[in-house]
Amino acid sequence: MSAIPGLTPEQLSFYHKNGYVRVAGLLSPEEAAAYRAEVHAIAERQGSNDATWESVRGQDTRITHCHDVQFRSAAFTRLLVDERLTRVAQAIIGPNVQLHHSKMFIKPPEKGSPFPMHQDFPYFPHRDHSMIAVILHFDDAPEEKGCLRVYPGSHKLGPLPAIGADHHLPEDRFTLDGATPIPAKAGDAIFFSYLLAHGSGLNISGEPRTTLLVQLRDPADLPLREGHGSRGQGMMLAGIDPSTEEFRFAWEDKAA
């Protein structure tokens, strides 16, 4: 057993009550700075792209993204299995932690797109709701940079009706302004349930906001429908996949 702690009992009970927990200083400021440089280097190599949600397009805002970053830089392969991260995930999910997908975001200065309030559930619904996200902050994310905002305890409402192509929540009930801001420092990580109502505001500051978001689940949890696949999905980051199914090559699955 590793000596690296996951969550204290207080942090775990905070998570269960509120649906999220911020772990301060999961990475050192030096490590965060190095990952930040990697994210910006990937963005530089891949050129301009934008992941602004349909419901907030047309306001001259942008957000740069790239999925499955561990296929772009080995630094992120190492980060995905970093025990400081996986042990927190184990404290929440259980001993076995499986990768669903990863994605980096850079919210550019002054016009970094917001994320309307939403649950992640409708994108990749699962039977047991074991899915969590962790947002790793590679630079400071104060409120004016468009930090994460949440409705604490909303994960207890279960799956909620979602609207439009980006599955956002009704804007009259779940306003961005009414949500609790969770400002973070470089090196902090915020873990949250895929049922938590969350979003984030515009980056109106003069600095980019740079993050990596990783979705994780219990391998015994079953997707309720196909879709939202990703390269590397199913990779075990901690523990084992207890499946007793016979080994199959990936191309056999596709042919089935």
Ligand SMILES: O=C(O)CCC(=O)C(=O)O
């Ligand atoms: O990075 C953020 O501010 C939120 C991202 C998010 O909610 C998502 O990608 O589902």
